[in-house]
Amino acid sequence: MSFPELTRFPENPLIVPERVRPSSPLLRVEGVFNPAALRIDGETVLYCRVAESASPTGPGRSAVPIIGASGGLELLDIDSSKYDLSDPRVLLSSEGRTMYLSSLSHVRQARSRDGRRFEVDDKPCLSGRPGDAEWGVEDPRAVMIEGKRYLSYSAVSRNGVGVAIASGDSGSRFERIGMALPPTNKDAALFPEKVGGLYWMLHRPCPDGIGHPDIWIASSPDLVHWGAHSRLLGGDEGQNWEARKVGAGAPPIRTDAGWLLLYHGVDSHERYSVGVALLDAEDPTKILARSPEPLLEAETDYERRGFFGGAVFPCGAFLEGGDIVMYYGAADRSVCGASIPLAAALERLGR
Numbered sequence: 001m002s003f004p005e006l007t008r009f010p011e012n013p014l015i016v017p018e019r020v021r022p023s024s025p026l027l028r029v030e031g032v033f034n035p036a037a038l039r040i041d042g043e044t045v046l047y048c049r050v051a052e053s054a055s056p057t058g059p060g061r062s063a064v065p066i067i068g069a070s071g072g073l074e075l076l077d078i079d080s081s082k083y084d085l086s087d088p089r090v091l092l093s094s095e096g097r098t099m100y101l102s103s104l105s106h107v108r109q110a111r112s113r114d115g116r117r118f119e120v121d122d123k124p125c126l127s128g129r130p131g132d133a134e135w136g137v138e139d140p141r142a143v144m145i146e147g148k149r150y151l152s153y154s155a156v157s158r159n160g161v162g163v164a165i166a167s168g169d170s171g172s173r174f175e176r177i178g179m180a181l182p183p184t185n186k187d188a189a190l191f192p193e194k195v196g197g198l199y200w201m202l203h204r205p206c207p208d209g210i211g212h213p214d215i216w217i218a219s220s221p222d223l224v225h226w227g228a229h230s231r232l233l234g235g236d237e238g239q240n241w242e243a244r245k246v247g248a249g250a251p252p253i254r255t256d257a258g259w260l261l262l263y264h265g266v267d268s269h270e271r272y273s274v275g276v277a278l279l280d281a282e283d284p285t286k287i288l289a290r291s292p293e294p295l296l297e298a299e300t301d302y303e304r305r306g307f308f309g310g311a312v313f314p315c316g317a318f319l320e321g322g323d324i325v326m327y328y329g330a331a332d333r334s335v336c337g338a339s340i341p342l343a344a345a346l347e348r349l350g351r
């Protein structure tokens, strides 16, 4: 059950696929979800993941959209009878390996004065590129550092999923800085300010074999070179709702009690929930508290049904008038919002 102190916006879902213009006439928008969020000059700015798919070319075939070698859209004509299609997100081999994604994602800006009614840009502000992001860019998290906007995101290609960082001055266009962490790694969230003279980032390696998909933390002198990696928070040390894996959600929020972290936890049935923890203000490698119960679970119809039902996935949050305002993806289909008084969240963490 979600925290009773949490309020979902009555306007949810705030942005749905039908409201988003496809980036090409050959594509259909399947989902607009997992949004990064910033509050800038009285405006709420979201950077949403937009996932698009192409119509099959015939029976038993799939058209897989990718970024081609020239940087433009390319549709791969695939014999889908050779693959396991039980997960709508991917085409799996008989050994359970992801061979293709069923959709291609980019990032799109949406803006609002009241945080509820959004105008969605017609064009992407960040797209995949040949090489390390030919299968798209996913799940951005945004911070404003020294007046510049930064996105950390998953760059996906046939060579794996890595963590890349891009920056932008205006917000309608981001330029890639580089691949911060090579595959397999995702769910990266930058801290919004330096701590102890360094930049910090949460990330989620995906070990194969030994180890678990846990949240790790790293620091950098320049946002390019990352080191001093250490494991921070493991799902297997938590409760059932997060036992399978955890990943950073929104960039940490500075509070008087420490860094407040919203993260996602996944259970053995692939249900995604939102958890909350508190990190030390001066040393973010230390966990001060962690709630045994999830802050938000998929309970409403728009969270339980969609492209991938049963997933609530936070990528952006900020403080506003004593409340934590959180934006999250629901069922890999829509953008939703919720808020909770900061005092109530801290009380749940024993502060």
Ligand code: MAN
Residues within 6 Å of the ligand: 034, 089, 138, 139, 272, 308, 311, 313, 329, 332
């Ligand atoms: C992945 C994530 C998200 C997505 C969830 C649920 O692990 O990268 O993109 O929302 O799965 O499908």
